[in-house]
Amino acid sequence: MENMVNVYFFGKKYSVPGDLTIMTAMEYAGYTLKRGCGCRHGFCGACATIYRIKGQNELKTCLACQTQVQEGMYVASIPFFPTDKRTYDINEIKADQRVMMELYPELYACIGCNACTKACTQGLNVMQYIAYAQRGELEKCAEESFDCVGCGCCSVRCPAGISHPMVGLLARRLTGKYIAPKSEHLENRVNEINSGAYDELIEAVMQKPITEMQELYNHRDIEK
Amino acid sequence: MFTPDMLESIKKVEATRDARMGMEPRRMTAEEKDELLKAYHPDYRAEGFKEIKIGPNKGQKAPVELTDLLHSNSRLLGSHIDLNKIDYDVDVLVIGGGGAGSSAAIEAHEAGANVMMVTKLRIGDANTMMAEGGIQAADKANDSPVQHYLDAFGGGHFAARPELLRRLVMEAPDAIQWLNQLGVMFDKDTDGNMVTTHGGGTSRKRMHACKDYSGAEIMRTLRDEVINRGIPVVEFTSAVELLKDEKGQVAGAVLLNMETDDYFIARAKTVIIATGGAGRLHYQNFPTSNHYGATADGLILGYRAGAPLLYQDTIQYHPTGVAYPSQLFGALVTEKVRSLGAMLVNCEGEAFMHPLETRDVSAASIIRECTTRGKGVTTPLGSGVWLDTPMIEMIGGEGTIERRIPAMLRMYLNYGIDMRKQPILVFPTLHYQNGGLEIGGEGFTKAIPNLLVAGEAVGGIHGRNRLMGNSLLDIIVFGRNAGKAAAAKAREVTLGTANLNHIEEYAAMLNDAGVAQAGVSPLLLPNYARHER
Numbered sequence: 001m002e003n004m005v006n007v008y009f010f011g012k013k014y015s016v017p018g019d020l021t022i023m024t025a026m027e028y029a030g031y032t033l034k035r036g037c038g039c040r041h042g043f044c045g046a047c048a049t050i051y052r053i054k055g056q057n058e059l060k061t062c063l064a065c066q067t068q069v070q071e072g073m074y075v076a077s078i079p080f081f082p083t084d085k086r087t088y089d090i091n092e093i094k095a096d097q098r099v100m101m102e103l104y105p106e107l108y109a110c111i112g113c114n115a116c117t118k119a120c121t122q123g124l125n126v127m128q129y130i131a132y133a134q135r136g137e138l139e140k141c142a143e144e145s146f147d148c149v150g151c152g153c154c155s156v157r158c159p160a161g162i163s164h165p166m167v168g169l170l171a172r173r174l175t176g177k178y179i180a181p182k183s184e185h186l187e188n189r190v191n192e193i194n195s196g197a198y199d200e201l202i203e204a205v206m207q208k209p210i211t212e213m214q215e216l217y218n219h220r221d222i223e224k
Numbered sequence: 225m226f227t228p229d230m231l232e233s234i235k236k237v238e239a240t241r242d243a244r245m246g247m248e249p250r251r252m253t254a255e256e257k258d259e260l261l262k263a264y265h266p267d268y269r270a271e272g273f274k275e276i277k278i279g280p281n282k283g284q285k286a287p288v289e290l291t292d293l294l295h296s297n298s299r300l301l302g303s304h305i306d307l308n309k310i311d312y313d314v315d316v317l318v319i320g321g322g323g324a325g326s327s328a329a330i331e332a333h334e335a336g337a338n339v340m341m342v343t344k345l346r347i348g349d350a351n352t353m354m355a356e357g358g359i360q361a362a363d364k365a366n367d368s369p370v371q372h373y374l375d376a377f378g379g380g381h382f383a384a385r386p387e388l389l390r391r392l393v394m395e396a397p398d399a400i401q402w403l404n405q406l407g408v409m410f411d412k413d414t415d416g417n418m419v420t421t422h423g424g425g426t427s428r429k430r431m432h433a434c435k436d437y438s439g440a441e442i443m444r445t446l447r448d449e450v451i452n453r454g455i456p457v458v459e460f461t462s463a464v465e466l467l468k469d470e471k472g473q474v475a476g477a478v479l480l481n482m483e484t485d486d487y488f489i490a491r492a493k494t495v496i497i498a499t500g501g502a503g504r505l506h507y508q509n510f511p512t513s514n515h516y517g518a519t520a521d522g523l524i525l526g527y528r529a530g531a532p533l534l535y536q537d538t539i540q541y542h543p544t545g546v547a548y549p550s551q552l553f554g555a556l557v558t559e560k561v562r563s564l565g566a567m568l569v570n571c572e573g574e575a576f577m578h579p580l581e582t583r584d585v586s587a588a589s590i591i592r593e594c595t596t597r598g599k600g601v602t603t604p605l606g607s608g609v610w611l612d613t614p615m616i617e618m619i620g621g622e623g624t625i626e627r628r629i630p631a632m633l634r635m636y637l638n639y640g641i642d643m644r645k646q647p648i649l650v651f652p653t654l655h656y657q658n659g660g661l662e663i664g665g666e667g668f669t670k671a672i673p674n675l676l677v678a679g680e681a682v683g684g685i686h687g688r689n690r691l692m693g694n695s696l697l698d699i700i701v702f703g704r705n706a707g708k709a710a711a712a713k714a715r716e717v718t719l720g721t722a723n724l725n726h727i728e729e730y731a732a733m734l735n736d737a738g739v740a741q742a743g744v745s746p747l748l749l750p751n752y753a754r755h756e757r
């Protein structure tokens with residue numbers, strides 16, 4: 001027999017193979033998941049989960065698809081958490097401190113408890129990226145929050161009611177659009193194409209017989 | 225944590241590493257590739273395919289699991305839903321909340337259309353969110369759209385539809401610029417030059433990335449923009465059938481609330497199918513890199529309504545899925561790991577192929593190594609070959625892995641494997657649907673004048689194999705285009721009365737052919753729940 005462990009889904013006990021993830025263990029137990037399951041590979045943040053190991057008092061947060069079951073695990077999924085995304089027109093706002101103040105004023109109610117960082121399923125320094133956002137250091141906030149999957153586990157634990165993933169997202173969009181240097185080669189190429197510089201060349205290659213295309217393809221030079 | 229046998233094999237990999245560092249394995253000749261594919265690629269395994277017996281592609285082959293769904297009836301057959309009680313009435317209905325659907329919705333909205341999106345899970349719970357490696361565009365001085373065309377055309381075995389491929393490569397730089405202006409943070413140097421790398425089958429370094437969260441960065445930006453614009457997004461709701469009218473147009477869709485099992489009617493002047501791929505059908509029992517909702521629904525909906533498929537018999541198996549540990553089985557190891565210098569190495573420590581052959585060739589080569597050649601490493605769920613990741617740090621300097629592929633590093637560290645110090649085990653995983661519904665250059669299906677398709681649900685853009693980075697590109701290029709085209713078309717469409725006659729006709733065809741399956745389609749979600757009785 002496989003190595004079985006006892007886990008508790010929403011308080012009810014199930015015996016499941018110990019090498020499963022929380023997500024596959026729920027399916028093993030008979031659940032047909034509808035909420036709380038998206039990419040199944042750690043990218044979408046749909047499977048935010050809170051658990052406690054029997055006999056320990058610490059509450060832990062994790063992604064159900066990326067976490068192996070353990071003996072005595074009490075599991076509750078958090079398939080939805082009311083984070084608060086503020087809407088804006090990306091073309092109308094500016095990359096400065098004021099935008100954070102206006103859209104996410106609760107940022108300044110942070111009490112520095114670090115619960116968000118402890119809860120982060122991606123191991124990010126969440127409190128730090130919130131601090132950057134407060135100070136209007138948008139680029140740093142963007143970098144620090146870049147690997148965020150938006151699971152919301154930080155927000156679940158925050159006494160100040162901050163919607164951390166939304167703050168990071170705003171900082172990243174502002175950075176990508178306004179702060180990061182422009183790509184001249186990209187603009188040039190778009191202009192060349194729009195001015196028709198490649199029209200004839202592309203037509204010509206589209207008309208070539210397959211045998212000629214095979215020749216060209218098999219002998220094309222490959223950049224080192 | 226590796227097993228003792230694996231650790232033994234790792235020693236052999238380490239022993240040859242220094243010697244391998246300086247060399248570049250030979251690329252295969254065209255003839256060698258052909259032979260390899262015929263002998264080892266899953267697309268050539270006859271037992272994995274079955275003939276389609278009815279409809280526009282009658283007589284052609286498709287994977288068994290897909291054919292079975294095409295040979296199934298609608299769940300609405302014989303039901304008495306009142307089609308005249310309309311819950312949503314819009315110009316443009318977008319089915320699917322991935323990258324293609326979101327791009328389409330944004331552009332349709334920009335064009336002034338009344339647009340709404342329905343999606344099975346949440347917006348962004350989609351294959352797009354998972355793309356790691358990057359997105360192609362010929363925007364560097366040594367590159368051109370023509371070179372991009374050649375790479376994609378050859379990589380797709382000269383089967384791409386020229387008018388579609390032309391759009392893909394010509395609109396690529398503009399797609400990158402559009403994303404950048406929406407705030408996507410591409411990897412750039414301090415002067416603003418995009419950091420670009422090779423992908424399998426590229427002849428120029430044109431892979432743009434956002435670390436190894438490329439798809440996530442694009443998806444979350446698009447999602448944010450959809451929400452900012454106030455476009456209605458109906459989540460946890462699947463389209464289960466297209467509606468048609470007496471003129472043969474589509475007239476909207478029947479929707480199913482996944483949580484309450486209630487049906488809703490959406491009427492629309494144009495419909496865009498953007499439902500993505502089919503990995504969760506687990507063709508030939510392969511594991512998959514795809515998200516939970518990738519069950520080829522759009523193909524079923526479109527086909528039942530009369531739209532033909534193209535290249536439905538070509539599937540992409542990504543050469544490097546996780547072979548070990550089993551908790552990650554089938555998850556993707558991005559191709560960028562090889563772009564950054566990691567070699568594919570067998571259990572003896574031999575580099576058995578060039579790491580950047582196209583995906584189909586690489587997958588077939590790994591399967592050969594693990595089967596007839598007997599040089600795979602045994603794992604609890606099968607076997608795999610090594611991907612020698614410590615080479616990345618030797619080539620790019622310490623810290624390269626953390627900087628360039630943090631998601632990969634994190635995924636493995638969760639299970640006690642440090643890919644900076646130890647190689648990882650990989651085996652092909654079911655990754656991408658090369659084929660899909662056939663469209664013309666403007667994004668419309670040829671059979672139904674106001675039905676559009678965008679993204680992975682389309683067949684023909686890439687031919688019979690797709691290069692890394694061309695899919696994220698196609699969902700943006702063709703998604704945007706579909707949104708614009710659907711908005712414009714909606715102005716000319718007058719709808720008749722909605723009906724579901726086509727599902728009755730389809731049932732009759734299945735009956736006549738004697739192939740009707742017991743279940744219903746589309747599948748919506750894979751059956752993973754285990755029940756003891």
Ligand SMILES: Cc1cc2nc3c(=O)[nH]c(=O)nc-3n(C[C@H](O)[C@H](O)[C@H](O)COP(=O)(O)OP(=O)(O)OC[C@H]3O[C@@H](n4cnc5c(N)ncnc54)[C@H](O)[C@@H]3O)c2cc1C
Pocket residue numbers: 319320321322323324325342343344345346347348349350351352353354355356357358359360438439461462463464498499500501513514515517518519521522556655656678679680681692693694695696697699746748
């Ligand atoms: C792990 C992984 C890595 C990848 N890496 C790369 C890469 O580096 N570069 C690259 O170019 N490509 C990559 N790809 C491929 C690329 O990401 C996808 O092909 C592309 O994003 C598909 O986009 P889409 O919008 O067509 O489909 P998706 O993003 O999958 O969106 C489809 C949406 O439709 C929903 N849906 C499905 N059926 C229904 C229904 N019946 N009703 C309502 N909604 C429905 C789905 O749930 C989903 O939300 C990768 C794919 C995967 C899985």
Ligand code: SF4
Pocket residue numbers: 045119120121122123124126147148149150151152153154155164165
């Ligand atoms: S910072 Fe992002 S990844 Fe970390 S817990 Fe918060 S939402 Fe999840």
Ligand code: SF4
Pocket residue numbers: 109110111112113114115116117126127130157158159160161162
């Ligand atoms: S949990 Fe909230 S209050 Fe505590 S440090 Fe994080 S942001 Fe500040």
Ligand code: FES
Pocket residue numbers: 036037038039040041042043044045046047063064065066149
């Ligand atoms: S299901 Fe997407 S992160 Fe777990």
